[in-house]
Amino acid sequence: MVGLKLFNLESGVTEVVPRLAEVEADVQNLVEAHMEVMLGVTFLASEYVIGCCDGGRIDSLGLDENGAPVVVEYKRGTDAGVINQGLYYMAWLTAHKDAFRSLVRDRLGAMAASQILWSAPRLICVAGDFTRYDAHAVREHRRSIDLVRYRYYGSDHIGLETVASVTGSPAASWRVRPRAAGGPRVRRRDEGMAELAAAVDETLIGLGEGVTRVQRKQYAAYQRLRNFACVCPPQQTKLLVYLKADPKAVDLVAGFTRDVTGLGHHGTGDLELQLSTARDLERARDLFRISYAAA
CATH class of the missing domain: 3.40.1350.10 (Trna Endonuclease; Chain: A, domain 1)
Structure with a gap:
């Protein structure tokens, strides 16, 4: 400055x-x-x-x-x-x-x-x-x-x-865990969602200097001084991300973006993203940057 x-x-x-x-x-x-x-x-x-x-x-x-x-x-x-x-x-x-x-x-x-x-x-x-x-x-x-x-x-x-x-202590993110010998086989769907979560984590951390991650049981918060994104644990078919971007300034797409203003959810932010594929992550990058800039 x-x-x-x-x-x-x-x-x-x-x-x-x-x-x-x-x-x-x-x-x-x-x-x-x-x-x-x-x-x-x-x-x-x-x-x-x-x-x-x-x-x-x-x-x-x-x-x-x-x-x-x-x-x-x-x-x-x-x-x-x-x-x-x-x-x-x-x-x-x-x-x-x-x-x-x-x-x-x-x-x-x-x-x-x-x-x-x-x-x-x-x-x-x-x-x-x-x-x-x-x-x-x-x-x-x-x-x-x-x-x-x-x-x-x-x-x-x-x-x-x-x-x-x-950040004082490294916070764990949701990663793919290798299957132990003789252990139950990880379903491809679960493995794919864990890989998507890891890619989202890498993308959010890489937005700029000073990004830190804080792990809570219900979500991982990504912040500068303030939260700009909160990522919930992977579900079977989607990953929910909440951003500080203004939902009224975004063209909402059914099944991808949702205005959750006033609705209860884990983490902070009024714009919900539903990510299921790597393509969804690509579509979300600009929204990540908007939220990062506003934090």
Whole structure:
């Protein structure tokens, strides 16, 4: 984003010069007020006081679209300590699950508290900038960390750019498993759907840098900062994929695409794809890219 040039075209061509916030609290207050839209995270608490010998306050706590706990830390400019500070708070959080579970229960209800994804807690650092050493450091940690650079443009615009995004632990995808000697023969139909699922996984991961996969029992979520695709386990004859693409902007095709706005389903997204063949995957690629770009 620091290399991005933004121009106002209202009267000629005037460059809109990017700037940092006056104070860190300006960024924090803005993100907390619009956290779901900006980060795909449901806001839970601000300046959360942790109870330990060293003390401290977590800037923001939240729960992402997949039910994973999220710690958000902010810095006005560049601060080499933001990652370590956030990791310290993540360690406290995972060691005090009851405290976080109680917070979720109070804010979102018992159902949300019972479905917290403790296997994939996340740290999101929002700062004016990061160094190349920061981007390297997050890849050395076995944690899910997103480094997000912000810039204000004039008085009406703010930009967010993901500098680095790492998933803490590899998530399994649905792959073809070889038949054990003497074991039951895998049906060709099941094998074909598993191969299709593996091809979809490879396609979604390959859409661009910073794509991470989070595995839940009911679906696998593919995300940048926010989910852009959710893939359910293969069925006998089809694979269901849910995208963040707007169904009203898509020419729906019976048996291939469906508007599921307001309908219950696993994962996130209002556009359902039903994939049965490699040809269906080819047809879906443009929709994958549209959803990726919107995330």
